[in-house]
Amino acid sequence: SQQGEEDPQALSIQEGENATMNCSYKTSINNLQWYRQNSGRGLVHLILIRSNEREKHSGRLRVTLDTSKKSSSLLITASRAADTASYFCATIESSNTGKLIFGQGTTLQVKP
Amino acid sequence: GAGVSQSPSNKVTEKGKDVELRCDPISGHTALYWYRQSLGQGLEFLIYFQGNSAPDKSGLPSDRFSAERTGGSVSTLTIQRTQQEDSAVYLCASSLSLHKETQYFGPGTRLLVL
Numbered sequence A: 001s002q003q004g005e006e007d008p009q010a011l012s013i014q015e016g017e018n019a020t021m022n023c024s025y026k027t028s029i030n031n032l033q034w035y036r037q038n039s040g041r042g043l044v045h046l047i048l049i050r051s052n053e054r055e056k057h058s059g060r061l062r063v064t065l066d067t068s069k070k071s072s073s074l075l076i077t078a079s080r081a082a083d084t085a086s087y088f089c090a091t092i093e094s095s096n097t098g099k100l101i102f103g104q105g106t107t108l109q110v111k112p
Numbered sequence B: 001g002a003g004v005s006q007s008p009s010n011k012v013t014e015k016g017k018d019v020e021l022r023c024d025p026i027s028g029h030t031a032l033y034w035y036r037q038s039l040g041q042g043l044e045f046l047i048y049f050q051g052n053s054a055p056d057k058s059g060l061p062s063d064r065f066s067a068e069r070t071g072g073s074v075s076t077l078t079i080q081r082t083q084q085e086d087s088a089v090y091l092c093a094s095s096l097s098l099h100k101e102t103q104y105f106g107p108g109t110r111l112l113v114l
Helices: none
Strands: A010-014 A019-024 A029-037 A043-050 A055-058 A061-066 A071-076 A085-093 A106-111 B005-007 B010-013 B019-024 B031-038 B042-050 B065-069 B075-079 B088-095 B109-113
Touching: A010 A019, A019 A085, A019 A106, A029 A061, A029 A071, A043 A055, A043 A061, A043 A071, A071 A085, B005 B088, B010 B019, B019 B088, B019 B109, B031 B075, B042 B065, B042 B075, B075 B088
Parallel strands: A010 A106, B010 B109
Antiparallel strands: A019 A071, A029 A043, A029 A085, A055 A061, A061 A071, A085 A106, B005 B019, B019 B075, B031 B042, B031 B088, B065 B075, B088 B109
């Protein structure tokens, strides 16, 4: 079963603009992760934020986590055409130690 | 080193046939996971293996689905008597251990059941 919702489902921006994607989840979590998927194949891990963290940065990526609202956001700054992909949030619940529970994903198109 | 590999890349089969999908995890990774991605259901967990512990099969959708992991390395996902709703991309991932949360995904096997 899916953990929650991602918003928006699709996003189209111009190169150089920032892209923000949001994710909500339902249960108590150990951590939340963001993955990227190109062309419907393998997933690439982007960033992991733990339940006791509020914000994390990695290059042009900024992730926030609000456990009181059970939500997270992924910000991609200065987007590039190569950032065009689907982005998924995934959680590992506090009650288990392994499986990822994925959101529905946001499809991002960055126009050159 | 090499990443997670899966074979075949694509598989077309007829309804009712059995299929086997293979996953080679990253060398040294003790945890291995199978997920399925379909249009209607998104990304779903199927099963994971951790070392010699009993696998967590809680995500397998029916008893037609089974998986094994031989020698703590290669894993095979078997679907018996395939149905059209089994059509999906089957993704395998591995991690250093169950508690090392970053999972590294393979390219997937795209299964089409006619």
